[in-house]
Amino acid sequence: MNPKDIAGLIHPTLAVVVVFPIIGMVVNLAWQIRQRRLQTADKGKSKIPPVVGPEHRKIGNWLTGSVVGITLVAIAYSIYFKGIFKDFKSENMTLAILIVTIFIATVASLVFLYKAKTKLWRGIFATLTGAGIVVLGFQDGVFRRDYEWAVSHFYYGLIASILMIFSLAIVPEIYKDRTHKWRKIHTILNCLAVVIFLGQGMTGSRDLLEISLSWQQEHLYKCDWQNQVCPDSKSQTLSPEILVASISNYPTLAQTNKVLASGEFVTITPGEDTQGTAEIIQVGNKTQVRTTSYHLRS
Incomplete structure (x- = not known):
């Protein structure tokens, strides 16, 4: 394996070692929160400790960062090894600088999203983070499987990233809203996200089977x-x-x-x-x- 092949393993390794274990923890805590709320409403108390709420929020924040991070890692790999940087020419310098700037701005927007307190700034930084991922994802070199978009690992990942960003942005509203409207929206969207993550696992495994080592590509062509x-x-x-x-x-x-x-x-x-x-x-x-x-x- 050469450096390109090793770099190609970073994305799937992070998915297996980091992202999917966090998904399991977040889903487990979400289920406990739901059970505690039902038990409290029915009996007035629950054996499930109240700490599950703050833990769910904390690990959910980790999940957003890990999903957005792993998405940017995959996009960066594709652009560097298959896109504009593969056979770099001086006339592409402006575009290259723009792409690097968008990467930096996207990461910075996510960091500011974590720190933003007001609804306006959370909306601005969430929009900038999501827009950055979309713009970078549609650069040359990124394999999107447009001919089979319904089972595309890229589009599943894009949707999952946007859902995670949105979930992070609305967390303060969930605690403020006494009508539970935002809580219901959060629950529905993240149930959808779980289904998409399952699709990510299947389409990612399929794509790994289709990707060859560098020395094999000439023969496969x-x-x-x-x-x-x-x-x-x-x-x-x-x-x-x-x-x-x-x-x-x-x-x-x-x-x-x-x-x-x-x-x-x-x-x-x-x-x-x-x-x-x-x-x-x-x-x-x-x-x-x-x-x-x-x-x-x-």
Whole structure:
């Protein structure tokens, strides 16, 4: 594993070691608070100590920070290794500075959100924190799985982060509100958050299966993802100057991934569009020619 691969493990490691244990503690304390409230209303007292309330709030604050933090770690990894910083050019300096500034501003907004006392400032810093995560999340290099957005680890994480930020912002209102409106909103949204966290666990595990080590990527790029086949160990790469393929019934070969069989020989010579490399690959018991930017002709 190289440094890029090791850096890629930071996000899932934090999720397993930090975030999900905190989720378990917060949910457990929330359940105890609910049971204590019901027991007190019914019998006038409860064996559950009143300390569960302050503990729930304290650990809930930890959860917000850990969820937002782990989200920023994942986004930073994607932007650095796959986005603008991957092949950095001087003309991108302004955008790079802007991205770094937004990262700093997002973290600062979260810190100020913890310290804000008035409703106005809590709303401002919550909005700035959420907006920063959204803007950073839609930078180049961040894999969002837009073609399957309903099961996207990115979108689940984005929603979870915003819900956690909102929950942190409304905590003082919960204690002030005698109608329990904010408490009900808090409960409903965080029940939704628990479901999203379960989805995070499943989609995150799926994505880990799909992410390869750096040294494996060059080989995997040669695979046919639509047909779910990859070249085997017998694959060979030929130079663009001449490609001799053993085929039958195909005097002209002008498209990629044409299924070949043993028989006649066809010589493919370079032309204006012949750049890169072409491969003869074995897929099962069939031979195929896989090309990149070739125009193949007999």
